[in-house]
Amino acid sequence: MGEENVKKKNALVPEPALRRMPCYLAYLKLEHRKGSQYVSSTLIARDNGVDPTQVTKDLSYTGISGKTRVGYEVEPLIDALEDFLGFRVMDEAYLFGAGSLGTALLHDHGLVQYGLKIVGAFDVNPLVIGHSIGGISIAHIDEFVKNKDHGIKIGILTTPVANAREVANMMVANGIKAIWNFTPVRITSPEGVVVQNTSLYAHLAVMFNRLNAAGSDDSVAPAKK
Amino acid sequence: MGEENVKKKNALVPEPALRRMPCYLAYLKLEHRKGSQYVSSTLIARDNGVDPTQVTKDLSYTGISGKTRVGYEVEPLIDALEDFLGFRVMDEAYLFGAGSLGTALLHDHGLVQYGLKIVGAFDVNPLVIGHSIGGISIAHIDEFVKNKDHGIKIGILTTPVANAREVANMMVANGIKAIWNFTPVRITSPEGVVVQNTSLYAHLAVMFNRLNAAGSDDSVAPAKK
DNA sequence: TGATATTAAGGAATTGTTTCTTTAATCAAA
DNA sequence: TTTGATTAAAGAAACAATTCCTTAATATCA
Numbered sequence A, B: 001m002g003e004e005n006v007k008k009k010n011a012l013v014p015e016p017a018l019r020r021m022p023c024y025l026a027y028l029k030l031e032h033r034k035g036s037q038y039v040s041s042t043l044i045a046r047d048n049g050v051d052p053t054q055v056t057k058d059l060s061y062t063g064i065s066g067k068t069r070v071g072y073e074v075e076p077l078i079d080a081l082e083d084f085l086g087f088r089v090m091d092e093a094y095l096f097g098a099g100s101l102g103t104a105l106l107h108d109h110g111l112v113q114y115g116l117k118i119v120g121a122f123d124v125n126p127l128v129i130g131h132s133i134g135g136i137s138i139a140h141i142d143e144f145v146k147n148k149d150h151g152i153k154i155g156i157l158t159t160p161v162a163n164a165r166e167v168a169n170m171m172v173a174n175g176i177k178a179i180w181n182f183t184p185v186r187i188t189s190p191e192g193v194v195v196q197n198t199s200l201y202a203h204l205a206v207m208f209n210r211l212n213a214a215g216s217d218d219s220v221a222p223a224k225k
Numbered sequence C: 001t002g003a004t005a006t007t008a009a010g011g012a013a014t015t016g017t018t019t020c021t022t023t024a025a026t027c028a029a030a
Numbered sequence D: 001t002t003t004g005a006t007t008a009a010a011g012a013a014a015c016a017a018t019t020c021c022t023t024a025a026t027a028t029c030a
Helices: A015-033 A041-048 A052-060 A074-085 A100-107 A110-114 A141-146 A161-173 A200-216 B015-034 B041-048 B052-060 B074-085 B100-107 B110-114 B141-146 B161-173 B200-216
Strands: A091-096 A116-123 A136-140 A154-157 A178-181 A194-197 B091-096 B116-123 B136-140 B154-157 B178-181 B194-197
Touching: A015 A041, A015 A052, A015 A074, A015 B161, A015 B200, A041 A052, A074 B200, A091 A100, A091 A141, A100 A116, A100 B100, A110 A116, A110 B200, A116 A141, A136 A141, A141 A161, A154 A161, A161 A178, A161 B015, A178 B200, A194 B200, A200 B015, A200 B074, A200 B110, A200 B178, A200 B194, B015 B041, B015 B052, B015 B074, B041 B052, B091 B100, B091 B141, B100 B116, B110 B116, B116 B141, B136 B141, B141 B161, B154 B161, B161 B178
Parallel strands: A091 A116, A091 A154, A116 A136, A154 A178, A178 A194, B091 B116, B091 B154, B116 B136, B154 B178, B178 B194
Antiparallel strands: none
């Protein structure tokens, strides 16, 4: 108990804050294109429907500070956000499962602008192996296991539900450090492996629920703002 | 129907709980296929890396209750979850913005299994209008405005950032009640319109952050200033 | 048949996040 | 230069969500 400068709880940036940051970034880029040089937290808050103090708290994580009575300088803030979010360094990733959703992601070239480049894709289905989707050719997953020395740290998981856990284990066993999980299966992450769950169906469930709640109840309170 | 739980005013189901439910559902379907007839919350919790009491709390929202010392009956629980999440009724949706991400979603046929069917797509780019992607032909967005009497309540927003707000407004003005927003732009929802934000980049930001934190920690203080 | 262990469920305490409040800074205008 | 208004930032309070704790029920085993 003697160590008093042991970092408490790791001081992780709150996930909700991290999720809001790309939204600020998109907004700032639009403002920048419009010619704005300074933007205040008040303005950011109003245009994005969040609390002004939350904006300053969120932005303070990037290390940038604003000027009293002026706001934030747009360009440095954009740079700081992109740096902080890791959008400026290009990370390479492998995709596992070239089914419907995997194919969809291979078609999407938007991720490259945010620092993620898919450089390989794997599957077990003979019907897709050998084909090229979005410029990436699909290989058998054994090829991934054979190649021990790839420096790829990020794996995108888009297999069917039944294989998700098995493939995730294989990814980890072969050096993957971060799993971007698009399946509804909850991956119990081993050692120091990061798992980011992004099941579209989870979001769909929330949307359906809110839609039904709004439709069936006329005394609904509007999102307590 | 809602007479007995009138005590709490709105009693909205917490979003984190809703997001976990599809995960339980996927798990239960796998267990069902394996032949399990009963599954306990303890087991669900262990296999999915969550707290057992959280499982029972989450599942209680569906109205199903488990049997002491036995657990939950798998089949009725699957039914209840699918019903509760709105996965059993097929909702139809329009897609706005057939760019990279929009095209990707049109290629994905997985959504149909979860109750969402894309039945139309709109854009403004002459290069894509008239083409068919994933069985859906792309029309000019004016066609959407002309057709006042479509019964479509759900709109998927996949336009470029610059047009997101404008298109969202147009959607709402023409009867869309729920916007599934894939852009990083925060849509300030009007009256009783539901907005579900699903920016992939937000998730990417969280993953990058956690990955970097995991790689650089141990001895180094988090450079958060 | 009775004891034991396992489970669901409800309420309390804890934790984390958001919102509110206060303070200090500084630009603009008089 | 002085005054007033607006802003960022830091701390306090409120809120929501998770985890912990207790209770009641019951299938299994002795």
